[in-house]
Amino acid sequence: MITVEGLTKDYGSTRAVDNLSFQVKPGVVTGFLGPNGAGKSTTMRMILGLDTPTAGRATVNGVPYAQLTDPLRQVGALLDAKWVHPNRSARAHLRWMAATNGIPVSRADQVLADVGLTSVAGKRAGAFSLGMSQRLGLAGALLGDPGVLLFDEPVNGLDPEGIVWVRKFIRSLAGQGRTVLVSSHLLTEMSLTADHLVVIGQGRLIADCSVAEFTSGAQSTVRVRSPHLPQLHQALTQAGLAATPTRQDDGHEVLVVSDARTEQVGDIAGAHGIVLHELSGQVASLEEAFMALTASSAEYSGRPGGAQQPAAPAVPHQGHPFPQQGAQK
Numbered sequence: 016m017i018t019v020e021g022l023t024k025d026y027g028s029t030r031a032v033d034n035l036s037f038q039v040k041p042g043v044v045t046g047f048l049g050p051n052g053a054g055k056s057t058t059m060r061m062i063l064g065l066d067t068p069t070a071g072r073a074t075v076n077g078v079p080y081a082q083l084t085d086p087l088r089q090v091g092a093l094l095d096a097k098w099v100h101p102n103r104s105a106r107a108h109l110r111w112m113a114a115t116n117g118i119p120v121s122r123a124d125q126v127l128a129d130v131g132l133t134s135v136a137g138k139r140a141g142a143f144s145l146g147m148s149q150r151l152g153l154a155g156a157l158l159g160d161p162g163v164l165l166f167d168e169p170v171n172g173l174d175p176e177g178i179v180w181v182r183k184f185i186r187s188l189a190g191q192g193r194t195v196l197v198s199s200h201l202l203t204e205m206s207l208t209a210d211h212l213v214v215i216g217q218g219r220l221i222a223d224c225s226v227a228e229f230t231s232g233a234q235s236t237v238r239v240r241s242p243h244l245p246q247l248h249q250a251l252t253q254a255g256l257a258a259t260p261t262r263q264d265d266g267h268e269v270l271v272v273s274d275a276r277t278e279q280v281g282d283i284a285g286a287h288g289i290v291l292h293e294l295s296g297q298v299a300s301l302e303e304a305f306m307a308l309t310a311s312s313a314e315y316s317g318r319p320g321g322a323q324q325p326a327a328p329a330v331p332h333q334g335h336p337f338p339q340q341g342a343q344k
């Protein structure tokens with residue numbers, strides 16, 4: 016279990032992480048999602064004791080990383096795949112890691128086999144492709160057979176085959192009951208890899224929910240076409256719905272009703288005896304939902320240096336990111 020409580024990090028006047036609290040539980044992949052510069056790497060570095068929090072704390076299994084005895088046996092991490100001595104072979108790199116951490120050097124060949132690098136174990140790590148380097152980084156994270164794993168953007172720059180391999184590998188680690196935190200700025204990738212999402216923007220927590228909740232909460236719009244568009248527009252407005260007349264590419268005039276369900280619009284039309292020629296619902300894509308969330312986080316701007324306190328959050332710090340949809344955790 017990873018626990019982050021009120022974690023805050025200032026770099027000079029830049030608040031990189033702002034009062035962040037969340038938990039990462041075992042047996043599932045938790046996606047740590049946010050746009051570039053949101054504070055994901057800084058948070059991970061603080062969990063790993065590589066950066067000192069300005070306030071708050073992060074613990075692994077209830078203990079700050081720096082106080083862990085045998086840290087590599089409890090926590091494995093891949094922060095930067097190119098963090099290897101370029102002239103060392105993959106095997107020598109892992110043996111060196113093992114030897115300096117009280118882990119049997121025989122583990123090196125085991126984890127190389129786990130990540131499919133046995134055939135290149137004797138090759139210089141500096142000559143590895145990015146995909147091979149990522150695998151070597153994963154092998155290093157697994158060296159001490161830890162129960163807690165952190166991966167920072169592990170699919171960045173990989174080809175599609177590499178992405179699928181890393182995704183399956185990470186899922187299998189959670190399947191073994193490990194606690195897995197994976198960061199990414201790509202929502203689509205996270206929706207395929209993670210079970211749970213912790214979403215941050217500008218260092219602040221903006222959602223902590225399952226991927227399914229996140230998806231179901233995506234705002235929906237309804238497109239409706241009718242030979243009696245002005246009457247329908249009026250009826251929808253009276254019912255409190257926001258409808259926008261729009262001309263489609265095919266020349267048809269339609270109303271686009273935001274934050275509505277097809278049943279609602281159909282019922283209102285029926286109650287007024289208005290004939291419909293088209294009624295279709297459109298759920299926002301995951302990327303649109305993510306954009307909407309992180310756009311909300313822009314309201315937090317104007318912090319350090321600009322004395323003003325941030326406005327009240329547009330989305331809750333815990334639970335469902337789209338409360339107007341009425342979904343519950």
Ligand SMILES: Nc1ncnc2c1ncn2[C@@H]1O[C@H](COP(=O)(O)OP(=O)(O)OP(=O)(O)O)[C@@H](O)[C@H]1O
Binds near residue numbers: 050056
């Ligand atoms: N060592 C540092 N000194 C000064 N500012 C820093 C430092 N490290 C990070 N920052 C700033 O903190 C903020 C958060 O950066 P961080 O790298 O944690 O974000 P991120 O979500 O991991 O983004 P990315 O995916 O681009 O790495 C950014 O504004 C960044 O410029």
